Amino acid sequence: MVNEKEKTGGQVLEEWKEFVWNPRTHEFMGRTGTSWAFILLFYLVFYGFLTALFTLTMWVMLQTVSDHIPTYQDQLATPGLMIRPKTENLEVLVNLSDTKSWNQHVQILDKFLEPYNDSVQAQKNDVCRPGHYYEQPDNGVLNYPKRACQFNRTQLGDCSGLSDPTHYGYSTGQPCVFIKMNRVINFYAGANQSMNVTCAGKRNEDAKNLGDFTMFPANGNIDLMYFPYYGKKFHVNYTQPLVAVKFMNVTPNVEVNVECRINAVNIATNDERDKFAGRVAFKLRIIKKT
């Protein structure tokens, strides 16, 4: 034990060298060539077997999982709300003197709204009966493809961005923010009663700074006909309903905290932990040189 401690650096190096390649026994890292061959072969076979085993068990497991509908939706009782344009830190920043600052939002929105063009909708989707769920039972045919209801871009009114020189209001400091509700398969939002989205300033001063706003469709209504959702595999052209909010006269140069929530019988909006359950909070900031 005493001698071990007194090993010099040189000795240690020697020992290492010998461990890596021992010329006497022709051992590389403590094993001869044959020994290495054996051990590598063993691990090849062993891991081959393990790969097969894992593949098999995974395959069996995936066999039990359906393609069109998830086995469980334990976490999805309350759909979340989200805004477009999706910005960093959910802050919609509009610098009126700097086109670049909002142009990216505009581009995102252009792209986002493209599928909502009336022509596209008319071509792909059905005209549905408002105020009623658009249920499409399989009727004995397994996984029968589902049709979607039309949500026309024109329904978004001033926020549709169609032939709009103000670019959704971004160039004039009256930006449109689009609210959408997360898709959840087989979720009957509203429980057969009408629902709508409302927005408000988070605190009192926010409410003051927020000013007026207009909602499209009117009252921020979301129609029942867009529900239920049948999953992306069979509900291919599903068009998510949107609510656009156009903020008319936000006090410039202050940060305004806005919160929009959905008012629906079966959607709770007061989850302490999930800040996006049935609601969405974002910041608005219009920078205007005085």
Place this chain on the structure above:
Amino acid sequence: MGKKKSEVYSVEVNGIKDIETTDEGDGKEKYRGLKNHLGYKKEHQKEELKKELDLDDHKLSTKELEDKYGTNIIQGLTSTKAAEILAQDGPNALSPPKETSEIIKFLKQMVGGFSILLWAGAVLCWIAYGIQFSKDKSASLDNVFLGVVLALVVIFTGIFAYYQEAKSTNIIASFSKMIPRQALVIRDGEKREIPAEQLVVGDIVEIKGGDQIPADIRILASHGCKVDNSSLTGESEPQSRSCDFTHENPLETKNIGFYSTTCLEGTATGMVINTGDRTIIGRIASLASGVGNEKTPIAIEIEHFVHIVAGVAVSIGVIFFIIAVSMKYPVLESVIFLIGIIVANVPEGLLAAVTVSLSLTAKRMAKKNCLVKNLEAVETLGSTSIICSDKTGTLTQNRMTVAHLWFDNQIYQADTSEDQNAQIFDQSSATWASLSKIVTLCNRAEFRPGQESVPIMKKIVVGDASETALLKFSEVIMGDVMERRKRNRKVAEIPFNSTNKFQLSIHETEDPDDKRFLLVMKGAPERILEKCSTIMIHGQEQPLDESTAAAFQTAYMELGGLGERVLGFCHLYLPEDEFPDTYPFDVETMNFPTSDLCFVGLLSLIDPPRSTVPDAVTKCRSAGIKVIMVTGDHPITAKAIARSVGIISANSETVEDIAKRLNVPVEQVNKREAKAAVVNGMELKEMSPEQLDEVLINHTEIVFARTSPQQKLIIVEGCQRQDAVVAVTGDGVNDSPALKKADIGIAMGIAGSDAAKNAADMVLLDDNFASIVTGVEEGRLIFDNLKKTIAFTLTKNIAELCPFLIFIIAGVPLPIGTITILFIDLGTDIIPSIALAYEKAESDIMNRKPRHKKKDRLVNQQLALYSYLHIGILQSLGAFLAYFTVYAEQGFKPARLIFLRSEWEDDNINDLEDSYGQEWTRYQRKYLEWIGYTAFFVAIMVQQIADLIIRKTRRNSIFQQGLFRNKVVWVGIVSQIIIALILSFGFGSIAALNFTTLRVQYWFVAVPYAIVIWLYDELRKLLIRRYPGSWWDKNMYY
């Protein structure tokens, strides 16, 4: 006797010198450090001893002494003066060996083992938070939290280990704290009892038989005072003390009594001349602290293991840190990965489990009379390859016992077992009747009164060892000796003395009609025979002729050759006419005949081996442990005992035996032919270390006789040069250096001195050699079981590590969180890993060689590879199956998960699409992640149950071992399940712990893998048993 003593003394002083020459002679590099260390101490020590030799207290007259110490031998010191000196010199007690301070011990626990790694992890966590905070004031506190948890883990495991250590140290502390000794001292002219600690130089003390001498004293007056100096010199003969100055050397003169030696009989008055550490004993005890304490083998093994694991942890951590950075992960995140990898790799609970296992074994050993002072010594005993054992008390019963009788021209054997209930020799002869009478009457030893209910063998006797033996012998055979003595009233007596070499007494006979006196005598056989003219054969007196004298000689030689102390017995009925019942016997003038007596018989005495010892020695031998006897006794006695207990086996010979058999001089015998060797202390003194090595290597059965306790140190060092793990037993103060030097020092609980117990790692409560063997067995078992514990614990590290690797490389959501890992390591796995300490041995562990301390590692390559790359990988697969099952069933199929990480963890993405087109908020995803953690955790737990079951054995099938024999394993399994249930269902709402409730089926996802683990391990064991020595055996047996 005086001569013997001087020899012992010279051996002792030379013994110290010997050590030095050994060191000087041994110029090898490796001993350099030790030598310097010891050398300094001993130089110092020698100076001290020299100073002692210059002391002339023993030469001074009483008057001069009084002047020197300012005392009065009648009045003693005054109390004030005594208090003054006490304040100046300090209390009269040996200062305990320097203990490492408690704080240092505690801090050592805090930084030892894996703690450094975890501290590093904690600090990295805080640094990471600091950086995050400086960038974003609202940074999540997760990292701080994790850092605190890591720190708490280190602190709590540290406190736990410290507590365990302290608990086992306390056992011994309470043990060594004996009842404070009292000393009878004269102060202010009156006798008073004070605690021995308060004695000061110049005090006048009185001692009597049974007392321990409270300090070094100069004897001023003595009445038949005899002391036992064995703890100082190793010599067990009682030595008389008187006030006469008999030798220049203070250590040899009779008028000095030494601290801590015992006064056996008589009384004495003495003046204290040295107290506490300045006493001779105190100085020798301090020599022991000069011998470095070596690391125990298990400490080395654990260190080795910690190095392996830490090495793996750090290298994998660094590799993946580099990979992460080159995969364009931010450095900060890479650091957090690094922490995760370290936490996953370090078995946080393992060291605590090892400590608990060791202390469980220590407890078990304490029940078997092995008290372990240092927890790690538990295993050391198991790896012991040489035991250097004392003879007296350890191998033998430490009491003289009648072993053989010779009368009627025949040798009879007596029962020497511990209880002596079967004396089977022929007691019908009339000669025996006479002999028994002599044995009973010519004996001054007496039972201490008030022991009626105590078995004869355990009764306390006042008298010397031989007389005690004879008293008990006759009490066993003939019943009430004291009554018999009363009936044969003693009228005169000459006690034994070394010039006469006989003892004589004259008694009235118990027959009221027989008015003759009976003269009985015992003593050295040749002296007794000289005084006889007749010999009794079958009750008849016959003239002592040539042939009977020759028969006597043969018997005497034979018994002497057995190493036994032989006594002769004779008697004479004094003629009634010459010696009427009023005859005034005078022992001074010897007015009675002491020649022409009638020789009756011989009795031989020996300190017989303990009955359990031969068996224990055989066990040691089959366990590959070499037993070396080291004794201060005469070589013949030592050899005889060695033979009778099997240390020298029946068919092996020493060089001398061969020489005798072949009738050639000793020098011509090929030393290698002799298996056995008896080495005399004087020979040992002449030997160079190389010669000693040669003796130790060439002979398997060795007895060192006439050795001083100091020479033990040389023998121990010799054995250690052979890479042996050496256990040494000892009791005397002088043994303490050897006890310290040994890999495991074993002190005797009954006969041992405090100094020896202090220096030892273990205390044998019953002084019995056989207890050492049970200790060896326990030690080996715990080594095997620790292997199992470590293998069990290491396995899941891979299952904890893989998630991080996959997380980094494939970008899937994190399968298991750092905190969750800690709950496995310190929660579900703790009790099962301890449960393996209760596992019974798989095969006869006492039938294999002791492990080679450099080759048979606790954690070897096979163990690491099998745990990490076989079972560990299997476990990871099982756990990942559970993980993928949860995600797939909840909406994220495996394909969707790949490289999803950055979006998954983005707090601003609250509409992340799953495989079905559904959209998830961040919190919904986070919660799903926790379900994943919990499922992964449960999967590991389920597979750890299988792992626990397979680890019960390393070679045998689980069915051979018995699935239910170790109940604690089942307690462990139940605890795993209950802890998991509590975590899942009880803490589901505590977000910080990241546990959630699980759907019932997720608990069973990994079960197929658990079964595969078990089947695979059974296959492994089957092939190992089927093809011993094969490639498979070599690579798969850990």
